[in-house]
Amino acid sequence: MDTRDELNAAPDPSATAETGADGEVLYRVHGEPVAELPADLYIPPDALEVFLDSFEGPLDLLLYLIRRQNLDILAIPIAEITRQYMAYIEVMRALRLELAGEYLVMAALLAEIKSRMLLPRPKEADADEDADPRMALIRQLQEYEQFKTAAERLDALPRMDRDVFAAGASVEALEGPPPPAPTLDELMEALAAVMHRASLMAHHHVSTEQLSVRERMSSILDSLHPERFTDFVALLMTAEGRQGVVVSFLAVLELTKAGLIEWGQSEPYSPIRLRRRGTPVDDEEGGPV
Amino acid sequence: MSESTPVDYHTPAERGDDEQMRAVELALEAVLFAAAEPVAVRELKAACEGLGEIDQALLEQALGRLQERYQGRAIELVRSAGGYRFRVRSRFSATVQAAQPERPARLSRALLETLAIIAYRQPVTRAEIEAVRGVAVSSGIMRTLQEREWVRVVGHKEVPGRPALYATTRRFLDDLGLKRLEELPPLEQIRDLADVASDAGLSLAPPDTEEDAGTGTNQRLDFDTGDADLEPVPPTRSL
């Protein structure tokens, strides 16, 4: 069966003919604002609600549709659920949101079950498993729900470093040779692994910053004091030449951007001075009003 | 302030105890705090080398004393799959959290569901996980689970392609404070289809595995998680 044909056939416009979109509403779909819906889009109002949740897959979506209507999985009204499912899929497609292939496969399956439900069945086979086209799907839904619940319970268990904490003490001066320092290669391999992972996760962006700036950030931060100001010029390390100055300057900018240092000036045009941000609450609350 | 305070917080029962017991207790204390991870009984024994004959009973007695020693304190000696560890008592969790405000990232539902399927169905292939979830399992999730050392490959299924079989690790149990898989919350029972589809004798066998009919309700937790070195499970002490 051709999935696309099925999808185009659904949803049945005679079911709930009510257009929810007037083009001005801002919808958020998976956190992304959607400014305008296509004018010709048919959206059942209930489908819009569904958008507000995000789903782990077609089974999750189906479970949601069933559960929110307090329906029994074992007696799933396939025609109605199929209609709602297709409406969701249709809107997702209209919004050009990326839809995992599994959703389309499920759409096809639902359509198939629905059509098989319409076929006359031999009488004696009425309650037979083979005879009920829903049975495989029902079992799948039950099993998925079982693990969905298990996952929630697993998450609720007290977990180390989140809910409970290990008690440890440091150890110093172990006799014998300490484990070797990492080699540069080892370090690079480890970082390559992280970056590989990070790029898979795609949301994290590791820019090509100059290490010298990073290093300078650390050393400047370390040299600054929360209670005393230091001359900005003194940090520029003119002895290192132009490049050293630039590196220091960029490091100071970075630290400022990160909110780690603050600037002060006793009067206009006087030397700019810096200190580490964060006045210890107990020690001194040093600012004038 | 400690004017007359004795240096040593011995309880009366210990007064007469021999030096060995005390030495063992301190050695265990050092090792347990240094590790900050569960320490297996085997390693605890190794720590007591040079302190004379250490049998299981003595070791357990020393652990019991240690446990007792921290009664009423902010930390406690607990046991999980990997062995013994000191941890902050849960009523002080909020205090610790307030001091370490960087809360670990929440685990995604996709990861938790995958983990649950591995925990209850192990050993299991990725395709089997995907069959239950109805969606592909991302490589990122499998890698994160292994990186976290909650899941590992325990073998390969003898089917074409020899897919990897995943199982949970001891660390998974340790991180949840469990001694064994059976301590996981039981799976929700799958309601019997027979209730509805009744009389015609519906078979409830899961589609994938013929042999274990009724898998739905019967969690296969008897999988070997490497309990081997936990052997002498000391009966829950009454302290």
Next chain:
Amino acid sequence: MSESTPVDYHTPAERGDDEQMRAVELALEAVLFAAAEPVAVRELKAACEGLGEIDQALLEQALGRLQERYQGRAIELVRSAGGYRFRVRSRFSATVQAAQPERPARLSRALLETLAIIAYRQPVTRAEIEAVRGVAVSSGIMRTLQEREWVRVVGHKEVPGRPALYATTRRFLDDLGLKRLEELPPLEQIRDLADVASDAGLSLAPPDTEEDAGTGTNQRLDFDTGDADLEPVPPTRSL
């Protein structure tokens, strides 16, 4: 006297002490044991929030009691530049070592990754490291990195909770045989390495930074270095 109280290890001096002192002592105990590095006095005070007015004297008294409590034990409360922490007494070092006979000859992958991220992203918080790794970073790893003196705390980020900012040390460079951090390969090169994963033939040699005269101008920092960033100069006059 304490002889008759098996559960609670109060010393005589504590008998009359108020609840607050005890609560403070336990809160400190929890926080100190859970921390990966020395805990500053300020943080200790923060941990006692909700336990009433805590002045310096009270805090010191509670720390004193805690210190006393561990007299004669395998661990001790010590004070260093960064603050207070529990430490295994040095005479138990050998014991600790004996317990882990198969001390890993190699550093763990998790540790290496953490170290690499600190090197390239410093100064960086633990949460930021976790965001890059996609996995939680254990306190044990942070503790080890600091014990080895490869990493140190250089400050605190001014966000709620003031998380520690980690940076690499001189010793880290020494141990790697580097003179400057910028001798580490640039990230692009590592990205390539990541792409070709197993290609062992890749050169990891540090780049020639010397003749890169324009370094200063071609920084690709991920923020706009325009004046806008500098504007909020707090008019701090009296210092």
